[in-house]
Amino acid sequence: MNRPPSWIKRIYIVTVLALLVSGLAQMPIFKRYYVADIPGLGWLAQYYLTHQIHYIAAAVFMALTAYVAVMHLGRWNREMRVTVWGHARNLLVVGIIVTGVLRTLKNMPWVFFGPDLVMIVDWLHLGFVMLLGMLALAVLVAKGKRYVAKA
Numbered sequence: 001m002n003r004p005p006s007w008i009k010r011i012y013i014v015t016v017l018a019l020l021v022s023g024l025a026q027m028p029i030f031k032r033y034y035v036a037d038i039p040g041l042g043w044l045a046q047y048y049l050t051h052q053i054h055y056i057a058a059a060v061f062m063a064l065t066a067y068v069a070v071m072h073l074g075r076w077n078r079e080m081r082v083t084v085w086g087h088a089r090n091l092l093v094v095g096i097i098v099t100g101v102l103r104t105l106k107n108m109p110w111v112f113f114g115p116d117l118v119m120i121v122d123w124l125h126l127g128f129v130m131l132l133g134m135l136a137l138a139v140l141v142a143k144g145k146r147y148v149a150k151a
């Protein structure tokens with residue numbers, strides 16, 4: 001096996017969608033803009049639930065990222081090289097994970113972050129998420145742009 005198996009891609013897409021929806025749910029925008037009033041979507045306004053979903057999806061996301069990184073450093077990189085777009089995505093993923101872990105730490109009762117630090121980490125997490133979305137869109141619509149190419 002010299003490439004990531006296709007199941008990784010499928011789980012990755014579902015996981016990032018779960019992170020996006022559960023993250024946005026905590027801002028909280030779904031109640032404010034009446035999305036949670038649509039029958040069947042009331043759970044989007046249950047912050048404890050969406051918080052739990054975010055944590056579980058974050059754990060899956062980090063496990064997948066670690067697996068792909070280790071496999072790339074080992075076997076996959078003999079056939080594949082990471083393009084400049086791939087490096088940009090990797091940086092954003094690392095940024096999202098670092099700020100996500102910091103946000104998780106901040107939520108622990110025994111950890112104290114000052115208000116400025118809380119705001120900066122919050123904005124960085126959201127900023128990296130938005131940039132990842134823009135990058136994904138650009139790579140999707142632009143011809144010939146890929147995250148990896150043949151070595």
Ligand code: HEM
Pocket residue numbers: 016019020022023024026027051054058059061062096097099100101103104107122123125126129
């Ligand atoms: C592609 C992956 C991810 C996406 C799309 C995402 C998205 C979001 C969004 C939109 C928010 C709300 C931002 C705000 O309130 O301004 C958020 C909050 C948060 N995220 Fe993520 N996130 C991702 C990965 C992670 C990871 C890997 C972790 C943990 C290791 C994490 C932990 C958190 C925490 C703790 C919060 C704050 C929840 C709260 O206490 O209100 N996120 N995320």
